Amino acid sequence: MVLSLTRTPALSAARHIAETLRTANAKAYLAGGCVRDLLLGLNPKDFDVATSATPDQITALFPRTQAVGAHFGVILVLQEIENESIATEVATFRHDGAYLDGRRPEAVRFSSDPREDVLRRDFTINGMLLDPAGFTDEGKHAHIGPEAVLDYVGGQPDLAARILRTIGSPNQRFEEDKLRMLRGIRFAARLNLTLEPETFTAIQQHAPELTQVSNERVRDELTRMLTEGHASRAFELLHATGLLQIILPEVETMRGVEQPPQYHPEGDVWIHTLMLLDHLPTGASPTLAWGMLLHDIGKPATYQPPNPQRPGDRIRFNGHVEAGVRIAEVILNRLRFSNDDCAQILALIRHHMQFGDIKSMKTSTLKRFLRIPRFDEHLALNRADCLSSHGDLRLYDFALEASQRQEPEQLRPVLLVTGRDLIAAGYRPGPRFKAMLEAAEDAQLEGELTSREQGLARIAALFGPP
Numbered sequence: 001m002v003l004s005l006t007r008t009p010a011l012s013a014a015r016h017i018a019e020t021l022r023t024a025n026a027k028a029y030l031a032g033g034c035v036r037d038l039l040l041g042l043n044p045k046d047f048d049v050a051t052s053a054t055p056d057q058i059t060a061l062f063p064r065t066q067a068v069g070a071h072f073g074v075i076l077v078l079q080e081i082e083n084e085s086i087a088t089e090v091a092t093f094r095h096d097g098a099y100l101d102g103r104r105p106e107a108v109r110f111s112s113d114p115r116e117d118v119l120r121r122d123f124t125i126n127g128m129l130l131d132p133a134g135f136t137d138e139g140k141h142a143h144i145g146p147e148a149v150l151d152y153v154g155g156q157p158d159l160a161a162r163i164l165r166t167i168g169s170p171n172q173r174f175e176e177d178k179l180r181m182l183r184g185i186r187f188a189a190r191l192n193l194t195l196e197p198e199t200f201t202a203i204q205q206h207a208p209e210l211t212q213v214s215n216e217r218v219r220d221e222l223t224r225m226l227t228e229g230h231a232s233r234a235f236e237l238l239h240a241t242g243l244l245q246i247i248l249p250e251v252e253t254m255r256g257v258e259q260p261p262q263y264h265p266e267g268d269v270w271i272h273t274l275m276l277l278d279h280l281p282t283g284a285s286p287t288l289a290w291g292m293l294l295h296d297i298g299k300p301a302t303y304q305p306p307n308p309q310r311p312g313d314r315i316r317f318n319g320h321v322e323a324g325v326r327i328a329e330v331i332l333n334r335l336r337f338s339n340d341d342c343a344q345i346l347a348l349i350r351h352h353m354q355f356g357d358i359k360s361m362k363t364s365t366l367k368r369f370l371r372i373p374r375f376d377e378h379l380a381l382n383r384a385d386c387l388s389s390h391g392d393l394r395l396y397d398f399a400l401e402a403s404q405r406q407e408p409e410q411l412r413p414v415l416l417v418t419g420r421d422l423i424a425a426g427y428r429p430g431p432r433f434k435a436m437l438e439a440a441e442d443a444q445l446e447g448e449l450t451s452r453e454q455g456l457a458r459i460a461a462l463f464g465p466p
Helices: 009-023 033-039 055-061 114-120 155-160 171-174 180-191 197-214 215-227 233-240 245-248 269-277 286-293 320-334 339-351 356-360 362-368 374-389 396-405 421-424 431-446 451-461
Strands: 003-007 027-031 050-051 063-068 072-083 084-092 093-098 108-110 135-138 141-144
Touching: 009 050, 009 055, 009 072, 009 084, 027 033, 027 269, 050 135, 055 063, 055 072, 055 084, 072 180, 093 114, 108 233, 135 374, 171 180, 171 197, 180 215, 180 233, 180 245, 197 233, 197 245, 233 245, 233 269, 233 286, 269 286, 269 374, 286 320, 286 374, 286 421, 286 451, 320 339, 339 362, 339 374, 356 362, 356 396, 362 431, 374 396, 421 431, 421 451
Parallel strands: 050 084
Antiparallel strands: 003 141, 027 050, 063 072, 072 084, 093 108, 135 141
């Protein structure tokens, strides 16, 4: 089998680095995920280079470098290729010492043996090397013969069989770096791989140890699962391995929470949420992804079964939005989300039920709703919510058409009455100012006011003269 790929600036940068290293009598290969993706017929976004050259030798060979992990043999080589700035990770072959913190080795020993370097990596599908000397160019494409792949760990047969397997003992690999458990789930979901039985069992056994990983690293790995595609399968695997109960117990509680079948024929809250995640496009924004995951997080806490003494009563989740906002805030703070991301995710949860009232909203209320920041994400969540339950998109279509019809100056016009106007009219600043200004703006959005004088007259009628 001949591998073909489009020649990109990133590929050209990696090949130039490898050729330069080889000219200096060092071994150099493309390594890791880029080789895996090539074997899957994908064009990698970036390329890593593994070499026998030491960090000092690498920095001496290239004019622009950054030491991003020189202690571990990792140097970033910066190049301008076809008017693009390309940063390529170049790592020295190494053997890792003991892992004492469940994250990184206490010491490393540089090596000249590529096989020794591969054996300390995580999964067989990520442990293959590619000899760039085997490249041949043809127009905008490059071709690589199968003999150019160096596979010391059986990565190629595992990839062909769609199996995710650790290199060596899975217990040792996960004891070294606990985050590898989450990375394994992500790879299995995104690439449609089956977890090899010993690897699966080891994840189950070591799942409680994931608490040793920083919340930031867990957050980033979960975000990748949500945004790289196949998020629902990732969360099914998180549940099956016991990892979900450790890192997101609030999400685990959604399993088995029944919903009223007349509104949710698809099943319980967990099933509904997984179906929602199926509507997440690859590359979706992290805030939309987390908003979809957490939009119904308040339902388990507010579940009310039908009242047997009220014929025709149904399951209810009174107050689930407010409860969901509180629970999500705890989750987002625990995972160290930024303030901006927290605000957007919580807004998605807070407003997701308002679409049900959109046709009965006053004009001013509708305009305030449509001008919520990043309203496109609210629309996307509502569409997925509908498609994952009753399938009725009429309210979504109404909201989409209304948002497209309204010009920005109609949604957020220049205010006819400001706080300065109130002060100039003789009102003393105080707690009432907010309500007074909102009343004036509501009337303006309704089209009932056309001047500052009319606005002040409306305020005087509602709140009394100054």
